[in-house]
Amino acid sequence: MRSSSSLKRDFLKKWVTSLQICSFSIRGTSVLERKKAIKLSADLAMASARKGTTCWSRALIANASKDDNNKVLIEHILGSHEYERSKQASIGSLMCNKRIRCKKILKKSFRMRRVPKKSCEPRMVIASSLAKRFIKKRTQFLRSLVPGGEFMDDISLMEETLDYIVSLRAQVDVMKTLVCATELVNCN
Numbered sequence: 001m002r003s004s005s006s007l008k009r010d011f012l013k014k015w016v017t018s019l020q021i022c023s024f025s026i027r028g029t030s031v032l033e034r035k036k037a038i039k040l041s042a043d044l045a046m047a048s049a050r051k052g053t054t055c056w057s058r059a060l061i062a063n064a065s066k067d068d069n070n071k072v073l074i075e076h077i078l079g080s081h082e083y084e085r086s087k088q089a090s091i092g093s094l095m096c097n098k099r100i101r102c103k104k105i106l107k108k109s110f111r112m113r114r115v116p117k118k119s120c121e122p123r124m125v126i127a128s129s130l131a132k133r134f135i136k137k138r139t140q141f142l143r144s145l146v147p148g149g150e151f152m153d154d155i156s157l158m159e160e161t162l163d164y165i166v167s168l169r170a171q172v173d174v175m176k177t178l179v180c181a182t183e184l185v186n187c188n
Helices: 002-027 031-049 053-067 068-076 080-112 122-145 154-187
Strands: none
Touching: 002 068, 002 122, 002 154, 031 053, 031 068, 031 154, 053 068, 053 154, 122 154
16 A cells, blocks of 8 residues: 555645636536535545555546546546546456356355254344344445445455545545645635
C-alpha cells in the first residue's frame, strides 16, 4: 500500500482539477446539485488516485460513467486512455469474479458429504445460528457500503473495506486541511 501523504497529494491534485472543471457547469445550480458535483469529483479523484488498482475504485468509476453527463469529467480526471482501460478492467473483473465464485460453489457442492449432526445442546445450536445470522447481516450491510462490494467474497470484502477506509480517511484529512486553509485566508 502506498504512503498516506502521496495518496493525499494525488487526491488533492486531481480533486482541485475536477472542481475547476465542475465550477463551469455548476454555476447557477441548486445547492443539492453543487453538493452532488463536489461529491462526484471527490469520489472520482480518490478512485483516480488509487489508479484503478482496487475493486472499489473501479466500481466508483463504473458507477459514475453510467451517467453520460459525467463522462467529460471522468475523461478529464483519468485521461481518455486510462478511462477506457479502467472501464474495460471493471467490466472484466466483475464478470471474472462472478464466474470464479460460481465454479467454487459448484466444486464445494460436489465435495460436501452429508454427515449426520451430532446431538448438541439446544442452547448451543440456537446461539450458533444466531451468531451466524448476525454475521451474515453485518456482512451484507458492509457489502452495501463498499462500492463493488456485492461482487466480492468475504476475504476480498475485508481487504477492500480496509483500503477504502484508509482512502476515505485521507480524503477527509485533505478536505479538513483545505477548509482550514481557506478559513485562514479569509481571516487575514
